[in-house]
Amino acid sequence: MIMTSSLNQLFTRLLESESIFKNKEVLRHSYTPDVLVHRDTQTEELATILVSALRGETPSNILIYGKTGTGKTAVTRYVGKELENMSERMNVKCSVIYVNCEVIDTQYRLLANLARHFGEDIPMTGWPTDQVFQKFKEALDTQEQVLIVILDEIDKLVKKGDDVLYNLSRMNANLKRAKVSIIGVSNDLKFTDFLDPRVKSSLGEEEIIYPPYDADQIRDILYQRAAIAYNDNVLDGSVIPLCAALAAQEHGDARRALDLLRVSGEIAERKEERKVTESHVRIAQDKIEVDRIVEVVRTLPTQSKLVLFSIVMLNLSVQNQNQLGQPSTITTGEVYNIYRKMCKSIDMDILTQRRVTDLMSELDMLGIINAMVVSKGRYGRTKEISLSVPVKNTYDVLIEDYKLNPLQGYNVKVGYF
Secondary structure, three states: OHHHHHHHHHHHHHHHOOOOEOOHHHHOOOOOOOOOOOOHHHHHHHHHHHHHHHHOOOOOOEEEEEOOOOOHHHHHHHHHHHHHHHHHHHOOOEEEEEEEOOOOOOHHHHHHHHHHOOOOOOOOOOOOHHHHHHHHHHHHOOOOEEEEEEEEOHHHHHOOOOHHHHHHHHHHHHOOOEEEEEEEEEOOOOHHHHOOHHHHHHHOOEEEEEOOOOHHHHHHHHHHHHHHHEOOOOEOOOHHHHHHHHHHHOOOOHHHHHHHHHHHHHHHHHOOOOOEOHHHHHHHHHHHHHHHHHHHHHOOOHHHHHHHHHHHHHHHHHHHHHHOOOOOOEEHHHHHHHHHHHHHHOOOOOOOHHHHHHHHHHHHHOOOEEEEEEEOHHHOEEEEEEEOOOHHHHHHHHHHOOOOHHHOOOEOOOOEO
């Protein structure tokens, strides 16, 4: 009762104090602004391709590339929304369906999701995929219309196979009244390397590349959002320039800048302070980095976790050597040797060295490790591996996995505990 009473008092006090935010949701990734700053070229390019839908014609399939936080999703959703609005005014049937392939990551789920948009009652599981595809196709083809399907993080879908992309990109040949266009959005410029050549040619009819934002551009974006998100005079003058500068260091990531601006305000508010300052931004930076590591590492497949754990343990060993004045680096060969020993220790299937190298490339793309190719002269080339994230935080998250938990205390030098 005492605890409940004190919590009620706390909630009441916090609710009675005026928030420094006007609309915090404006600082989240899901928000699409009415005006997109510094993306006029990409917006016009996408609109120019999709305008054919308003004439009842089939727009080209499009692949959109760019690093995280470069505005790909915001521009695509914005143009899609405006396209639907224009089609309503023109009395032209045009629909835009947005799908996040990190959530809907299998062929069945994707087709079921699309079919449900057209009134089909598809169960979560149980039907043959061909039957789901047929239902979607029949429902779509009941009238003359153009469907634009936005597949955000399309590379996540490709990892499960490209059959669905083959079917979707070719289905116009089997439609009598409707037309379909695919927009694939990806952070991975190399994901098409894994596609069937037929899928690659039909899917990538048009390609748009999004360059990273620079610090000045990110600052403009933050000023635009801050004006809507925060009350007047609560941001110290150094807050937005600092958020922009820190995000520009992260390959021009506007998402990171928005996170910094939002979390800085949340920290100030929790401390019941009325002004967001540079110190709040610094605290937010540390918090976001740890949260990002925890989230990304925790959701890795077990084999990727095991490869990363091998790198972490080797890193700790290298740190000890460096303290003794023995400079050392980590190579892919060393990682694979430790990985094999660890697999045997916990009775895990051992992948080939080539597959482990692929997993390291994926970790590199996620920004968890840095894999640099170096020449060894007549001995060929190898990759030197270093961690891009704090060792302790990474170790703590990995060891939470019950499959890896038995590896606590593993000694990479002697190969046992």
